[in-house]
Amino acid sequence: VKEESANEAPLDSQMDVLVKEESSVNRMAPIKKARKKKSVKKAVKRTFFKYDEDQLVQAYSAVELGVSIRKAARDFNVPYSTLNGKVRGDSSLNRRMGRTAVLTTDEEQLLCNYIIANANKGIALNRHTLIETVQDIVTEDKRKTPFTDSKPGRAWLRSFMNRHPEITERNTETINKARAAGTEDNFRYWCKDLENFLEGKGCSDILLDPNRIFNADETGFRTSPKTGQVLGLIDDSNLYDVGSGNGKECMTVLTNFSASGKVVPPMIVFKLQKIRHEITNAIGTDWHIGKTAKGWMTAEQYSDYLEHCFLPWIRKQDIKFPILLLVDGTRSHCTYNVCKLCSDNGIIQYAFYPNATHIMEPAAVSVFKPLKSGWEKVVSDWNRETHGKPVTKPVFGKLLGTVFAENLTEDRIQNGFRKCGLYPFDPNAIGFSKCMNHSSRANLPVNINNDKTKPIRWEVEHLLCLESLMKRGRAEEFRHSESAGSWTGDIEATELFDLWRKIRSITMEQEVITPPAHLHQSIERETPNLKDVTTICVPEEATEHPQDQGVENTPRCIQERNVEKTNTQTENSGIKQKEVGVSPAFLNNITW
Template identity: 40%
Template structure:
């Protein structure tokens, strides 16, 4: 008996442990309360089916899993059809929708709003359209903004990438023309077969690497306002690295540029054997350094791999990449240097599109590990540490970059034109045109007038005409009929008195938020 009791106790204990593990399983919240076991679409279907007489209330309750009391309250209009929990919002549903559209459109056009900007706009709205609110000086706080974002998941907090005004003017047309000119040039030089071999398609660009990049958010005590991190080296020291990749996923040894006329022995000692070292007074890329890289490192590397010539090298139009000396050398050695569209490298350069981001992420990880080991990264040992990050870039990231830029395979349709501000502006204008209700003209009302006269009858229309001529609308009259008649009979005096239109006040109130927000947008 004792053995059985022990076995039973052990078994029950194991069951409890399994139950606790299931409750604490990742992706499942403990004590999660589900308020509704039916969707809002099911509720609308059930009410519609009952109203149309297709099914009874009892059957709808069983079919959709909705309580009878809920269906009864919805049918008797004791509660609104839309499900709403918690207190009412300060802005109406329509106003919040207009606010969401305004926020999204501003972000698409390159003028994103911060949380403080949105609070300023709401404060401006409440000042011009006063209404009861719990805000101090009509300005919402952090809690309102958090709840607003939870109600509208399409609006999220993101980090914005700064682009110049020149980049904002890039159009889809200019990029497609660039592709057409590239194809025409390659056909004229009988070099179009380059794109049949990814090894012959290259892209190079420089990037600056900080020896002490920002660590981001860290963990620390809650009651301390300021937390500090002691820098192991110079905070704003950056080293220029020239990276070169081919469309087959291969990585060419980089060139590290230093501001030395005579290179210290420690740098040469810590540099990998096949890497290139460059010199310039500023530490940035200059024409002489880039010429040295192409002639002494890039060309021998291609020859060693037995890459078929000619090859094409895509790069941006920086002045350090363009020199008469380099142009002659490349022409003699069948290297086609082709500049990407101006101000479009964020869309058209593989290094910027998909390679440098994982490279910088890997570099921050290397720096973080070096800080944990209490090792200082400086110019002397930079190359030995940077090699870990440089080797972390995968061949798939390189291939995806060339593919996304439409350079391998050669396809202008592969470019993400949504990055063009002009394309986004056109989409917004098209959406506004599609959603805008077309207001019927007086001629439209006159055309429909004969149909209405035939359908309603002469007696009722004459009675309505009398009311309309007197400028009155009796209690209980059809408001939509009044609005139609006001426009269908323009010869009456009532059409010149908008105060007789019961819909005018509501329309004015509905448009107040739009006028305030978009008027503020135009002033900026």
């Protein structure tokens, strides 16, 4: 019995295990109930201004005539709540969202006129000056503003520019006073004189043939141009670019091309005593090579270029003589030998109006800038490929040939002659917007914000005294460098050259530029009238001789209306609405 019970015990345990396994196999997994997805309603984007402003004005007029608000809203498709709010006077008829603006509509318009008037005078404002002007206005007027220290930020400036798309930020072109003195009348007289001169020579047909009109001018190319903006760590304020070779070395290049878009072989002037064979082999046979002691253009080199490069090229192209060669009035172009060479060989050399190449010369208008940009790119690629090898004189000619081939296209050259009104000959095509053609532009104020600033009068005697203290020949070197655009001599004399050039540029003007008295007059009125603002917008000369002022030269002021009246009558519907004018603080800070 004991043996049987001992044998049955393990059998029972085995049966229990089998039953548990079977039950685990046959056990059904619990059924998961599917969750109901919550229906999420998409937010409907609100739309505004589904009606025209004219519809709102017509609906408002209908209510004034006795029509019910609901019927007028339905007839003119204007929201009832909107029309009801306009009728009750909760808001003006102007469709404007958001909080009340810091400046009124009239003040912002006057601010735009202020910006435009100063830009026409050559005193263009930047964003910082504009923001500081608004800060002065609201501070003096003691207005409550959401700005920190009453100074508008970038958001306000962005909104202001959006509200006034006629105002935009652009890069300025810095010119000296001598360039700014050129007027539209001067350039038109120059064009008329050119026509009369050619008619007197019996060759006015030159202006009808683009193959017979040429423009020649010099420019400089640095062997190590500036890199410009580079990439680096945001915290690293010291980023350097190790230049290749002498960063002060600049090569003079004489360019020449016709109104038809053809490029005459240029000339490179090297600072050499003797031209080596590796230079001539690298540059090629078409280009002309000159050598001077300073590396600048001289009358001898220019005459040599005309005789041995330009004239043979003209004859090879079978171009009809005489031809017109337009140049600037530098000394190297106007010597007796040069003029005699041109006269004997059918070249009519004619100079541009003084200090007007930025307006009238095709090379300066459309050619030099792409050439300089292409040169910087080619030199950058060269430095990267050669790991910073210097641009030697043989390499310079090779790289410059690549730049000319890639950037001097016929369309670009033809466009330059067209912009300058030279071919087709049309004085109206000249960019007169660059001229200081308004009478108010003739006297540019030195500093309109500081009454205590006294102008310094530099006389020619001061310049002569400075030159007498220099070593022999230094003044002549400075004059050559001024025509080239930068000092390429001894590094120790760089500061002296900058000082000499500043004094020379001032003495060339031969006048003291003082701010007009009316710029500092404070305008204080308790109840200003925008009619009086026109005396600020228009210069004194314009008020004295209104018939002499052109429409495009007079700043447009906002329409005259009395701001003392809080209710004004619109022209179309006779609707009464609130108008806020210009505060005295605004007029005290916005002066022309």
